[in-house]
Amino acid sequence: MSASAGRADRRSWGVAPSGETIHTYTLALPGGVQATLTDLGATLVGLEVPDRQGALGDVVLGHDRPEPYADHATSPYFGATIGRYANRITDGRFTLDGRACVIPANDGPNALHGGPGGFDVCLWHGEARLTDAGPAVVFTRTSPDGEMGFPGTLEVRVTYTLAGQADGGAALTIDYHAVTDAPTVVNLTNHSYWNLTADPARGVLEHELTVNAPAFTPVRPGGLPTGEVRSVEGTPFDFRTPRAIGERLADADGQLAVVGGYDHNLVLDAGQDGLRLAAVLYDPHSGRELGIHTTEPGVQVYSxxxxxxxxxxxxxxVYQQHAAVCLETQHYPDSPNQPGFPSTRLDPGQVFTSRTVHTFRVR
Incomplete structure (x- = not known):
């Protein structure tokens, strides 16, 4: 790959409590589009893309230094790789082949995003590369048997690749790969907070969202799924045509009330297989558009x-309420306790793979 097609750099960013060096990795394309990542949590720290006037702006929330990323009070998973299990597990418990698995609670009595020591606060091994597709960084780590209560030793690889597009836009692709030596459950995602204005003070309530989801999984207190899969028809969760995120937040809907807004898994169209368009987010002020294609069956919309x-x-x-929106491609929450949901089980000899592509263009 020629140097003119992009660059991938690594530099020191601080020191972890273990004494290991924390790094940032910069993936850059000609013209200025640039993604910054860190091996702390395999995290997307910054992403600069142009608006309709060509001005670059950073469209993800985060921090200028590494220390806040290690504390959930100062970084509620900003840009992090989430694992072993994205979203919630009821009471932090599930049974697998008769084995009781207990995940430390970190969301009331429940386990959220892999527990208090999930993948988001771990230091990964990173390697910057120039590939035929574009500049990339590959993060790897070994999650030992019993880490946060999850069975099996899990070998995980997460690859971020930045590439230009034929239409002049750009794409950030995230590829996930995992294998295990014992039966376990796996649900990985990226937890970026998007604000396409590049100005969090403006918030995202005027952002227009489209999600190709005919159904959603209702929740009970604590944000836990009831086990039902319900049609979005006639509800504030119907984003099959573009709607402003803030348009229906004040609706008298019990599902909005139970979690104070959107924090729900939307069930993508099951009639499509492989990589497919899940969502489009558009900011009418800047003209920036984010398209999300994924192989996952759901997307968590969090406002x-x-x-x-x-x-x-x-x-x-200062990040105020609704400063950003999360669109987390995933399997459904609490699937190990919900036999009617798509399985998140991974057995020895199987390979977990997942891909999500974020495309950026302007209107």
């Missing part, structure tokens, strides 16, 4: 309900 002005991020920005 930043619990951002409350107590977190100060990049450049001294």
């Amino acid at each position: 930043g309900n619990f951002l409350d002005g107590t977190i100060t991020g990049k450049g001294g920005q």
